[in-house]
Amino acid sequence: MSAAVATVGTTSLWDRIRTYSPPPRFLPLIVTIALFAGMFGAGSVRYENFGDPQVFLSLMINNAHLIVLAVGMTFVILTGGIDLSVGSVVAMSTMILAKTLQSGWSLPAAILAVLVVSTLLGTVLGLLIHYFDIQPFIATLAGLFLARGVAYLISIESIPITDETFMKWAYEPLTLWSTYWIRWSVVVALVAVVVAAYVLAFTRFGRTVYAIGGNESSAMLMGLRVGAVKVGVYAVSGFCAGLGGLLFALNTPSGNSLHAVGMELDAIAAAVIGGILLTGGRGYVFGALVGVLVLGVIQTFITFDGTLTSWWTRIAIGVLLLVFVVIQRLMTRRQAT
Numbered sequence: 513m514s515a516a517v518a519t520v521g522t523t524s525l526w527d528r529i530r531t532y533s534p535p536p537r538f539l540p541l542i543v544t545i546a547l548f549a550g551m552f553g554a555g556s557v558r559y560e561n562f563g564d565p566q567v568f569l570s571l572m573i574n575n576a577h578l579i580v581l582a583v584g585m586t587f588v589i590l591t592g593g594i595d596l597s598v599g600s601v602v603a604m605s606t607m608i609l610a611k612t613l614q615s616g617w618s619l620p621a622a623i624l625a626v627l628v629v630s631t632l633l634g635t636v637l638g639l640l641i642h643y644f645d646i647q648p649f650i651a652t653l654a655g656l657f658l659a660r661g662v663a664y665l666i667s668i669e670s671i672p673i674t675d676e677t678f679m680k681w682a683y684e685p686l687t688l689w690s691t692y693w694i695r696w697s698v699v700v701a702l703v704a705v706v707v708a709a710y711v712l713a714f715t716r717f718g719r720t721v722y723a724i725g726g727n728e729s730s731a732m733l734m735g736l737r738v739g740a741v742k743v744g745v746y747a748v749s750g751f752c753a754g755l756g757g758l759l760f761a762l763n764t765p766s767g768n769s770l771h772a773v774g775m776e777l778d779a780i781a782a783a784v785i786g787g788i789l790l791t792g793g794r795g796y797v798f799g800a801l802v803g804v805l806v807l808g809v810i811q812t813f814i815t816f817d818g819t820l821t822s823w824w825t826r827i828a829i830g831v832l833l834l835v836f837v838v839i840q841r842l843m844t845r846r847q848a849t
Contacts, residue, residue: 537794539787539843540795540836540843541798541799541802543787543839544786544787544802544803548805548809552568555812559817562812562816566692567812569688569692570812571805571808571809572701572805573694573695573698574808575804575805575807576695576697576762577756577757577760578756578778578804579701579800579801579804580752580755580759581778582779582786582801583708583752583800584749584751584752584753585598585749585752585779585782586708586712586783586788586797586799587712587721587745587749588648588745588746589725589790590722590725590788590792590793590794591721591725591792592725592792593641593742593745593792594649595637595652595655595753595776596652596653597637597655597658597750597776598752598753598756598776599773599774599775599776599777599779600656600657600658600659600776601630601633601634601655601754602756602757602760602771602772603659603663603769604659604660604662604666604757605629605630605753605754606663606760606764606771607662607663607666607667607671607767607768607769608625608626609622609623609625609626609757609758609761610672610761610766611667611767612625613673613674619677623758626757627754627758629754630753630754630757631747631750631751631754632750633655633658633750634746634747636655637652637654637655638743638744638745639743641742641743642742643739660769663769664769666767667769670766671767671768672766673765673766673767674765678761678762678765679765681696681697681762683695684696686698686699697759697762697763701759704755705797705801708797709797712796712797720736720738720741721741722793722794723736723793724738724741725791725792725793725794726792727793760772781803781832782800782803782804782807783803784833784836784837785803785832785833785836786799786800786801786802786804786806787799787803788800789840790837807825807829810825810828
């Protein structure tokens with residue numbers, strides 16, 4: 513006993529730091545944060561003004577809608593599912609918002625209509641997936657076509673949004689300090705991240721989400737409300753897609769059926785790069801936030817360089833996605849053995 517106390521007492525702070533090893537569950541998130549910090553640092557060295565704090569804030573402003581989409585996708589992927597409909601729901605949401613405002617609805621009523629329709633669509637997809645045992649890929653693919661079709665049904669032309677209050681939210685800057693500013697869309701996105709993190713970490717719903725992703729059969733045997741939670745995560749994803757559509761409309765104050773084509777793939781890529789296991793049961797919503805920032809910093813690299821086409825964004829995302837999927841595979845194999 514006394515020898516053990518003496519051994520602990522002789523361990524220096526440097527030795528503790530040198531021998532510290534983070535819990536394995538945090539490693540993917542740490543890797544993603546290190547990747548973002550490395551890319552941002554490299555850009556600051558290579559390009560003038562890249563390290564300006566406003567560049568980071570602009571990353572948040574330009575990708576606020578994608579952050580909210582990635583939050584909803586995090587819930588779905590943690591259960592082992594996928595949601596391919598969110599990009600089309602974003603387009604449909606912008607069209608519903610623009611059309612209802614054009615028809616004379618008040619702004620709160622138009623926003624409520626967007627959120628109710630998108631949440632209902634997500635709920636229906638969740639019911640189909642759980643109670644009819646339809647693969648999430650197929651059910652949400654149907655949702656993708658359905659939402660895009662509804663957007664085209666509303667109008668094939670772009671509808672401008674001219675509501676004064678909405679335009680004020682879209683363009684009014686929120687000064688943080690000195691000349692640095694953000695927009696309301698960033699506030700909404702960060703609130704969504706915080707609420708999602710709380711729900712996943714401290715509520716029964718969140719613990720059940722992880723349990724379903726870990727082993728759905730075991731979760732059912734434990735008496736957890738698997739069906740309600742599975743339907744719930746798709747409802748959350750639909751709600752986030754509607755909210756993302758509202759934030760997207762703040763960036764481009766219009767409704768357009770061609771908005772957000774392929775954005776569901778960006779949300780999935782952000783979640784995977786953020787360390788969320790595609791097979792479910794592991795990951796953090798904060799990782800999805802950092803994943804979105806990684807995608808954003810790639811685009812910023814290309815903008816600052818000025819000699820590369822935007823297609824290099826897709827190439828870089830594809831490479832990163834492959835690398836992270838391989839890392840996930842190696843980690844799950846090691847744990848299985």
